[in-house]
Amino acid sequence: MSALDRLAATIAARKGADPDGSWTAKLLAKGPEKCAEKFGEEAVEAVIEAVKGDRTRLTAEAADVLYHLLVMCAARDVSLAEIEAELSRREGQSGLDEKAARKS
Template sequence: MSTLHDLAATVMARRGADPDSSWTAKLLSKGPEKCAEKFGEEAIEAIVEAVKGDRERLTSEAADVLYHLLVMLAARDVTLAEVEAELARREGTSGIAEKAARGG
């Protein structure tokens, strides 16, 4: 199992944990909107580091983005497996064609 799968499993397992003993449970207890807000904050921090060109900081911020993405997904009961299935469905499709099919 990959580190990302392990992290996703941990996030899902913490949904019912005590918010005083788990940062993940604390985030989830604040609701999907707060989880989405936190994901957005982390994404912006990653963008800043990408623009600056600091590889070490970008790596750290990217890890935060992945963690907070998993928390946000868990807040809406979306699993990593579902996201992977969507990626598999898109495999072999041109990004331009896929975007056009979504109307975007």
């Protein structure tokens, strides 16, 4: 089991947990909109560190982005397995072709 699989499982387990005992449960209890807002904040922080060029800080912020992405998706009942399936579906397809297919 990968670190992302373990993280996704932990997030799923926290969906019904007491918000007073878990940051993840607290975020999920605030609803999908708050989860999305938090993801956006973390994404901006990662962008800032990417521009600055600090590898250590970028690594930490990228981990935060992945965590908050999975929390946001869990808030809308989208699982890591579904995300992985979509990535697999796109595998071997040109990114340019994939973007062009979305327009039609």
